[in-house]
Amino acid sequence: MSSFLPILDTLRDKNLIDALSRVGPLIFNHHTNFDARFISNYHVLADATASLDQITHWLDQGAEKVILPLQKIKEISGQLPAERLIALLDINSVSAVSDTVSSAVSGVLLKTPSLDVDFITSITKFFSSSTVLVLADTAEAPSKAQIRGLIAAGTTPVIPSSQITLDASTGPSQINIADAFLAPVTSDRPDGLFPTIVSNHTGHSMGLVYSSPESVKQSIITGQGVYQSRKHGLWKKGETSGAVQDVISVRLDCDSDALEFRVVQHGAGFCHLNRASCFGHLSGIPALEETLRSRFEEAPEGSYTKRLFSDERLLASKIKEEADELCAAQSPEDVAFEAADLFYFALTKCISTGVTVADLERSLDKKAKKVTRRPGNAKPQYEAKATPAPPSVPPKDVSPKEDFSGPIRMTTSDLSTTSPEARDRLLKRPVLRSDEMISKVKPIVDDVRARGDAALLDFALKFDRATLTSTVIRPPFAPKSMQLTEEVKHAIDAAYSNIRKFHAAQVNAEALVVETMPGVVCSRFSRPIERVGLYVPGGTAVLPSTALMLGVPAQVAGCKEIVLATPPRADGSVSPEVMYVAQLVGATAVLKAGGGQAVAAMAYGTGTVPKVDKIFGPGNQWVTAAKMLVQNDTDALVSIDMPAGPSEVLVIADETANPAFVAADLLSQAEHGVDSQVVLVGVALSDALLAAIEEQVDQQANALSRVTILRESVSKSIIVKASNLQEALDFSNDYAPEHLILHLRDAPAAVADVQNAGSVFVGAFTPESCGDYASGTNHTLPTNGYARQFSGVNTQSFQKHITSQQITEAGLKELGPIVATLADCEGLSAHANAVRVRLRAGLTSS
Structure with missing residues (x-):
C-alpha cells in the first residue's frame, strides 16, 4: 500500500515523476499529455466532457481507475465495472451521493477547502465500504501529522505533484517525497529502523x-x-x-x-553467498527464467538451448508441437507435464526477444483491466481442429444508455395499446431505499440524543462549516438579522397574508355536538398541538416559502411552541428572509441546525432546544430518514407530517392547451432534482400538438440554469396518451400525484372527478409556482402516491381532536342495558358492572 497518491499537475520534472511512480499509483489529468505505456499503476482524473468511449478506452489501456464527477457517474451508472470508477465530490455534496451512485463506484475523491482531519473523519463514516481519497484545494502541502491523521481516518491523501519535492522541503508549500511516504510508518525497534x-x-x-x-x-x-x-x-x-x-x-x-x-x-544475486535469495536457491518459474537468461548469454555451442535461441524455425515448431500435445492431454498429470513443456519453449521465445516474466505479468494485468472483450473465437485456420464450443457471449454493450447531447425528450406510451402490466409500471416511482438511509442517519441521531447541544455544535462545524457558540436564537430577533430589500419584504408580506387567510378559514372554532339518543350527548373539539418543529431546508439556499407554508398554519392553529430549524450559513447566521418569516409567524425558537441532527434535536430535546410533539417539513434523504426513524421510537414520542419522496407533477392537457404553458409546468417540477417525476397525460392530442409541447420542453430547458438536472429528470419522465378525459382522470387518480395541473377546455368541471391528488391547479393561468409561493394553499404535499391516504399540510395538521360525551341519568337508563349486554358478550364484567352499579343506584333512589 501507499501512504499517499500524487496527482500530476505538472509533467516537467521527469525525475520527480520517476520517483513518484516508485511509491504508488499516479493520478493523471486526462487533459495532460502523458504516456502511460511504461507505467503499470495509474488513475485518470477526467471531467464531465469525457465520453463513455473515452473512459472505456482509458480502462482498456490499463488505467486502474477513472475518477469522474458525480454527474458523469450518474450518466454512465451500471455501464462500467464499479471497481474501476471513483466519484469526484465536493465536500458539500456528500449528501447527494445516492445508493445508486454508491453501487456504481468503488470509492470517492473528496475535494476539501482545507485539511480539517476531524471533519474529514466524520465524513468517512458515510463511505465505510468504499475507498476514500482526499484532495485539499489549498496552496499548502499537507504536513506529516495531517497525512497520519487522514490515514488513521481510513482515507488516502492525494497530493499535487507541485507540492512534492525531491529536495528538503523549503516551507509550507512543499513536502519532501520521502517525508510524505514515511509519515505513517512506525517502528517498534529501539534503533528506530x-x-x-x-x-x-x-x-x-x-x-x-x-x-x-x-x-x-x-x-x-x-x-x-x-x-x-x-x-x-x-x-x-x-x-x-x-x-x-x-x-x-x-x-x-x-x-x-x-x-x-x-x-x-543485477549481478550474481542478492545474497552474499552469490545466490539470488538469502532463503535458498530459486525454484519454479523464477529459476527457469534465471537459467534461460544465463544460457542466452553464454550457452555453449552445440547445446540444445543454444540451438533454440539460434534457430527461430525450430523454436516456433516446438511451441506449436507442445501446444498440440497440451490440447490432446486429458489426465491432470499429462496436462501439467505438457503445459510445463509449452511454457519452457514459450519462455525461451520471450528471453530471446528480451521479454521477462515481469513483462508477461504486466501484460496479463493490463489484459485483466480491459472492460471490453472480443468474442474470443478461434481464427479460421484453427477452427477445424477446435472442439465445438457453445456460442460466445457478445461483448458488453458500453454504449451510452441515453444521448446526453441530443434534444431533451420524455418517453411516450399510449394507454389504448398498453397492457395492464405495462400500465402498472407507468404508475410506479423509483424505489426509495429508506432502510439503508435510516441506518446511515442513525449514528447522527444517536449522537445528538446522547450529547445534545455539544453534538449540534460539532455537526454545524463538520457539515455546515459554521463555528457556533450556541444553536438557538430566541425572540425578540435582532433587526439586523432580518434586513431585506423592500421588494422582497413586500413579496413575503403579500404571501403571508394570502396563506394566513386561507389557513385561518380552516380553523375549527366550534365544537361538533351530537345527541345520539335522548340524554346522550357526544362532542368533538379541536386543540392545537402544543409544541411543533418546522424544518426549513437552507444553508446555501434561501427558502422563506417553506417557512411560510409551515409557520402560518402553526400560528393560526394556536401552537404554543414553534421551533423553526434551518441550517446555518458558513458565518453562523440564518438567511434574513427566513428570520423575517420566523418573526411573522411567531416562532418561539430558531434552531441553527440542518439534516438528521436538527430532526433529532427537536425529537428528543437538548439543553437549549425544546422537545416538540410533531415535526413538519421537507428535506433531503437524510432529513426524511431521520423523521422516519424518530417517529418509530417510543422514547421520542413524536409524530411527523407525512412520508416524503421526490417532487412530482402530473399535467392533463387537451387540444386547447398552450404548448409553452404545458412545457413550463412540467419543467417547474423537473428542476427540483434528477429524481423528480413529471408526467404529461395527453387527451386525444394530435401528433403536431404533442410535438410542439416536446419542442417547447427542449427549448425552455436549454435556456434554464438547471439544464443539467432537467436533462436527466425529463429523460426519466413520461408522456401518456389517453383517448378521452375520463381515461386521463382514471390514470391520474391511480397515479395520485403531488401536483395535478389541468390544461383543459373546461378545467373547473373536471375537478369533481379528481379523487387522489395533493393539490390541483385549475386552468391555463394557474401555474404550480403560485401554489408553491403565494396563492394561499400549502406546498407541503404528499408524494410517491401517498395522496391516496394523506392530505397536504393544513391548519388541522397542527391540531388534534378530542371527543367527549355527557350522559344524563335518564340517558343511562336507555343506553346502560345496551352497554352491559355488549360487555357481557366480550367477557369484560367490570365494564358491565360500572353501568349496573349506576342503574341499581338510580332504581333505588326512585
Missing part, C-alpha cells in the same frame, strides 16, 4: 534488511537499492560487488510498520 523485505520483480522474496528514513529517501529519489546497515550505516547495495538493484516500487505493509522493496537485481 524499519524491517524491509526485498523482492525481485516477480514478487519472490530475496532477503530481509533494514531501512531508515534517510535510506528510504535515497532509494526513492535515486531509484537504486539503498538500505541501513546496523553496523556500517547507509548501505548502497552492490556498490562494491556490482550487484546493484533498480528499485521498481517501495510499499508499506497493512499496518505501516514494515516495507517491501521490489527490485530488479
Whole structure:
C-alpha cells in the first residue's frame, strides 16, 4: 500500500515523476499529455466532457481507475465495472451521493477547502465500504501529522505533484517525497529502523534488511537499492560487488510498520553467498527464467538451448508441437507435464526477444483491466481442429444508455395499446431505499440524543462549516438579522397574508355536538398541538416559502411552541428572509441546525432546544430518514407530517392547451432534482400538438440554469396518451400525484372527478409556482402516491381532536342495558358492572 497518491499537475520534472511512480499509483489529468505505456499503476482524473468511449478506452489501456464527477457517474451508472470508477465530490455534496451512485463506484475523491482531519473523519463514516481519497484545494502541502491523521481516518491523501519535492522541503508549500511516504510508518525497534523485505520483480522474496528514513529517501529519489546497515550505516547495495538493484516500487505493509522493496537485481544475486535469495536457491518459474537468461548469454555451442535461441524455425515448431500435445492431454498429470513443456519453449521465445516474466505479468494485468472483450473465437485456420464450443457471449454493450447531447425528450406510451402490466409500471416511482438511509442517519441521531447541544455544535462545524457558540436564537430577533430589500419584504408580506387567510378559514372554532339518543350527548373539539418543529431546508439556499407554508398554519392553529430549524450559513447566521418569516409567524425558537441532527434535536430535546410533539417539513434523504426513524421510537414520542419522496407533477392537457404553458409546468417540477417525476397525460392530442409541447420542453430547458438536472429528470419522465378525459382522470387518480395541473377546455368541471391528488391547479393561468409561493394553499404535499391516504399540510395538521360525551341519568337508563349486554358478550364484567352499579343506584333512589 501507499501512504499517499500524487496527482500530476505538472509533467516537467521527469525525475520527480520517476520517483513518484516508485511509491504508488499516479493520478493523471486526462487533459495532460502523458504516456502511460511504461507505467503499470495509474488513475485518470477526467471531467464531465469525457465520453463513455473515452473512459472505456482509458480502462482498456490499463488505467486502474477513472475518477469522474458525480454527474458523469450518474450518466454512465451500471455501464462500467464499479471497481474501476471513483466519484469526484465536493465536500458539500456528500449528501447527494445516492445508493445508486454508491453501487456504481468503488470509492470517492473528496475535494476539501482545507485539511480539517476531524471533519474529514466524520465524513468517512458515510463511505465505510468504499475507498476514500482526499484532495485539499489549498496552496499548502499537507504536513506529516495531517497525512497520519487522514490515514488513521481510513482515507488516502492525494497530493499535487507541485507540492512534492525531491529536495528538503523549503516551507509550507512543499513536502519532501520521502517525508510524505514515511509519515505513517512506525517502528517498534529501539534503533528506530524499519524491517524491509526485498523482492525481485516477480514478487519472490530475496532477503530481509533494514531501512531508515534517510535510506528510504535515497532509494526513492535515486531509484537504486539503498538500505541501513546496523553496523556500517547507509548501505548502497552492490556498490562494491556490482550487484546493484533498480528499485521498481517501495510499499508499506497493512499496518505501516514494515516495507517491501521490489527490485530488479543485477549481478550474481542478492545474497552474499552469490545466490539470488538469502532463503535458498530459486525454484519454479523464477529459476527457469534465471537459467534461460544465463544460457542466452553464454550457452555453449552445440547445446540444445543454444540451438533454440539460434534457430527461430525450430523454436516456433516446438511451441506449436507442445501446444498440440497440451490440447490432446486429458489426465491432470499429462496436462501439467505438457503445459510445463509449452511454457519452457514459450519462455525461451520471450528471453530471446528480451521479454521477462515481469513483462508477461504486466501484460496479463493490463489484459485483466480491459472492460471490453472480443468474442474470443478461434481464427479460421484453427477452427477445424477446435472442439465445438457453445456460442460466445457478445461483448458488453458500453454504449451510452441515453444521448446526453441530443434534444431533451420524455418517453411516450399510449394507454389504448398498453397492457395492464405495462400500465402498472407507468404508475410506479423509483424505489426509495429508506432502510439503508435510516441506518446511515442513525449514528447522527444517536449522537445528538446522547450529547445534545455539544453534538449540534460539532455537526454545524463538520457539515455546515459554521463555528457556533450556541444553536438557538430566541425572540425578540435582532433587526439586523432580518434586513431585506423592500421588494422582497413586500413579496413575503403579500404571501403571508394570502396563506394566513386561507389557513385561518380552516380553523375549527366550534365544537361538533351530537345527541345520539335522548340524554346522550357526544362532542368533538379541536386543540392545537402544543409544541411543533418546522424544518426549513437552507444553508446555501434561501427558502422563506417553506417557512411560510409551515409557520402560518402553526400560528393560526394556536401552537404554543414553534421551533423553526434551518441550517446555518458558513458565518453562523440564518438567511434574513427566513428570520423575517420566523418573526411573522411567531416562532418561539430558531434552531441553527440542518439534516438528521436538527430532526433529532427537536425529537428528543437538548439543553437549549425544546422537545416538540410533531415535526413538519421537507428535506433531503437524510432529513426524511431521520423523521422516519424518530417517529418509530417510543422514547421520542413524536409524530411527523407525512412520508416524503421526490417532487412530482402530473399535467392533463387537451387540444386547447398552450404548448409553452404545458412545457413550463412540467419543467417547474423537473428542476427540483434528477429524481423528480413529471408526467404529461395527453387527451386525444394530435401528433403536431404533442410535438410542439416536446419542442417547447427542449427549448425552455436549454435556456434554464438547471439544464443539467432537467436533462436527466425529463429523460426519466413520461408522456401518456389517453383517448378521452375520463381515461386521463382514471390514470391520474391511480397515479395520485403531488401536483395535478389541468390544461383543459373546461378545467373547473373536471375537478369533481379528481379523487387522489395533493393539490390541483385549475386552468391555463394557474401555474404550480403560485401554489408553491403565494396563492394561499400549502406546498407541503404528499408524494410517491401517498395522496391516496394523506392530505397536504393544513391548519388541522397542527391540531388534534378530542371527543367527549355527557350522559344524563335518564340517558343511562336507555343506553346502560345496551352497554352491559355488549360487555357481557366480550367477557369484560367490570365494564358491565360500572353501568349496573349506576342503574341499581338510580332504581333505588326512585
